């Protein structure tokens with residue numbers, strides 16, 4: 001069974017990922033599904049607000065010798081907000097121009113569940129600095145976006161945000 005809210009495939013009465021119950025639709029399936037849409041949309045919206053996405057960055061101090069200052073999580077916001085609009089971090093990252101692709105790490109936190117990490121590679125842009133953005137669709141598939149100083153962008157492939 002595929003969950004109507006988050007698309008998880010499961011064989012239980014209630015989705016183990018988002019908690020939405022399996023709904024038996026009597027009679028015409030398409031009409032029943034259509035009638036359910038407002039309920040599904042509201043549940044999806046509420047569930048999405050419980051998911052927070054952050055970019056994991058490693059900070060270095062350039063003042064002295066290169067010193068590792070530790071990891072930081074820069075929040076993109078909750079999945080509900082990301083579904084309604086592309087979100088860009090305010091930070092301009094210094095780019096490593098010799099890299100063809102760039103490894104990116106996201107921290108995903110779903111209320112009531114342990115945080116997990118998603119890693120992906122995104123094509124690099126020939127730009128001194130890079131901004132990082134994210135977009136999320138209603139199936140919980142996200143794309144990571146790089147933007148250079150002239151406004152050119154490059155996106156990753158769509159990837160599932162949820163495990």
Ligand SMILES: [Zn+2]
Pocket residue numbers: 003004005006007008015016017018019020
């Ligand atoms: Zn679900």
